[in-house]
Amino acid sequence: MENGESVNRRRKRMGDDTTGENQIQARLIIPDFLSLQECKELEFIHRSCSTVGYRPNVFSTTLSHLIATNSPQLIIPFLSIRDRLKEKVEEFFGCEYELSVEFTGLISWTRGASIGWHTDDNRPYLKQRHFTVSMRLLLLCFSICSILWSLLAVFLICFLLLSKAVCYLNTYGQDFKGGLFHFRDGHPNTVVPTAGAVSIYTADDRNVHSVDEILEGERLTLAMWFSRDSAHDEDTKLISLLSSNMPCSSSKVSEELLLPKPASSNMYWFCPDQEQNEESGFDICCARIYVAGFDVYSTEEELSCSDFSELLQQPLQLARSNVLFEQEFTNVLHALQAVQFYLWKGTTPEDSEGVRKRKISLLSELEQGKVASMKSMFVKDNELANKMFRDDKCCLHEFDWAEFTVSVDELERYSRRLQKELVMSLPHWKTQQIIYKATL
Numbered sequence: 001m002e003n004g005e006s007v008n009r010r011r012k013r014m015g016d017d018t019t020g021e022n023q024i025q026a027r028l029i030i031p032d033f034l035s036l037q038e039c040k041e042l043e044f045i046h047r048s049c050s051t052v053g054y055r056p057n058v059f060s061t062t063l064s065h066l067i068a069t070n071s072p073q074l075i076i077p078f079l080s081i082r083d084r085l086k087e088k089v090e091e092f093f094g095c096e097y098e099l100s101v102e103f104t105g106l107i108s109w110t111r112g113a114s115i116g117w118h119t120d121d122n123r124p125y126l127k128q129r130h131f132t133v134s135m136r137l138l139l140l141c142f143s144i145c146s147i148l149w150s151l152l153a154v155f156l157i158c159f160l161l162l163s164k165a166v167c168y169l170n171t172y173g174q175d176f177k178g179g180l181f182h183f184r185d186g187h188p189n190t191v192v193p194t195a196g197a198v199s200i201y202t203a204d205d206r207n208v209h210s211v212d213e214i215l216e217g218e219r220l221t222l223a224m225w226f227s228r229d230s231a232h233d234e235d236t237k238l239i240s241l242l243s244s245n246m247p248c249s250s251s252k253v254s255e256e257l258l259l260p261k262p263a264s265s266n267m268y269w270f271c272p273d274q275e276q277n278e279e280s281g282f283d284i285c286c287a288r289i290y291v292a293g294f295d296v297y298s299t300e301e302e303l304s305c306s307d308f309s310e311l312l313q314q315p316l317q318l319a320r321s322n323v324l325f326e327q328e329f330t331n332v333l334h335a336l337q338a339v340q341f342y343l344w345k346g347t348t349p350e351d352s353e354g355v356r357k358r359k360i361s362l363l364s365e366l367e368q369g370k371v372a373s374m375k376s377m378f379v380k381d382n383e384l385a386n387k388m389f390r391d392d393k394c395c396l397h398e399f400d401w402a403e404f405t406v407s408v409d410e411l412e413r414y415s416r417r418l419q420k421e422l423v424m425s426l427p428h429w430k431t432q433q434i435i436y437k438a439t440l
């Protein structure tokens with residue numbers, strides 16, 4: 001828990017004192033660091049944009065991926081959280097204004113995902129540096145003993161890669177089962193993920209940790225890495241990506257609504273068994289739409305298996321219980337965003353004033369057949385998709401197309417607001433080479 005220690009003591013605990021009890025205290029757990037609203041907004045972004053992740057049964061959404069898939073405005077909700085977290089980490093470790101954010105990403109773990117005891121200092125570039133320094137040392141004075149070498153390695157880790165912060169965006173027992181976090185040594189021993197709490201810890205062996213297997217549901221976190229080495233600052237890379245993806249001089253960007261563009265289809269294809277990639281598994285965007293009770297309908301005349309992954313890049317409609325919603329979405333990501341926004345926000349009756357009406361119609365038998373064949377194309381294993389993504393809490397309230405219509409319009413307003421903020425912030429970010437929540 002947070003305490004009133006002085007910065008100097010914290011600094012000592014962080015790097016200068018590597019023995020004794022202090023050695024295992026390089027961690028901080030803060031409950032309620034994020035508001036529930038912030039957690040829900042990041043959940044919306046993840047469920048709308050994630051791709052299959054870096055470990056089995058893990059899904060991720062990085063900021064660079066948001067930019068690359070034409071959704072740069074969705075980095076805006078991360079900014080104030082990122083700023084606050086960085087400040088907290090710097091304050092706790094006594095290194096104000098010294099840290100760079102090396103990575104920001106949303107990461108969800110589903111059924112079957114787990115990780116055994118490990119430390120987080122295994123970044124490939126750090127190994128590279130250790131190796132380079134080690135060769136030089138060997139050439140210069142190869143009689144240096146291994147204890148000195150280990151001390152140097154510890155120093156490099158403390159100096160370059162400082163720490164990780166994990167914000168829990170949903171709650172153990174409520175949103176998922178399993179997935180408890182454990183530190184091997186010291187206190188607290190076990191962290192029970194609760195929406196809004198953050199866990200900050202050094203990346204070295206003072207914080208050997210593990211995560212229990214997820215038994216049910218989707219455990220969602222915001223993970224951030226911090227480093228003292230500005231060569232690995234993600235802001236510089238993100239600003240250059242933003243500049244090439246959306247030149248802020250263009251007035252088009254401020255007028256035209258940015259709509260998501262899917263990345264390559266294999267980034268969305270989840271398969272539990274690598275061997276039978278085509279035959280099992282599912283497209284995660286479609287699966288998230290289906291588990292929310294919607295269907296996907298293609299406006300293409302013929303559904304051909306040869307270009308089946310392209311179908312999802314084309315305009316699509318949503319349906320539900322054999323009722324087709326008139327509006328076309330640009331592609332599957334756009335349709336998914338509309339579904340997830342509706343699940344996040346819901347609507348209140350007064351919202352519906354001034355809403356442009358959209359028609360709904362009953363699906364013909366032929367159209368029902370098309371809906372069914374799309375489902376079998378994109379979700380080979382329906383049971384698995386339900387086990388991975390189904391969230392019963394989302395299906396509790398009664399569905400109403402009028403409410404959905406309100407929500408689709410509201411999504412457009414939300415995206416425009418974020419887009420405006422992005423366009424106004426980008427010149428400041430470019431000048432300062434840092435991404436932050438600008439007061440505009």
Ligand SMILES: O=C(O)CCC(=O)C(=O)O
Pocket residue numbers: 115120166181209210211221
């Ligand atoms: O999600 C967590 O609580 C930590 C995950 C972790 O240890 C890792 O990805 O290295």
Ligand SMILES: [Fe+2]
Pocket residue numbers: 118119120209
């Ligand atoms: Fe870890």
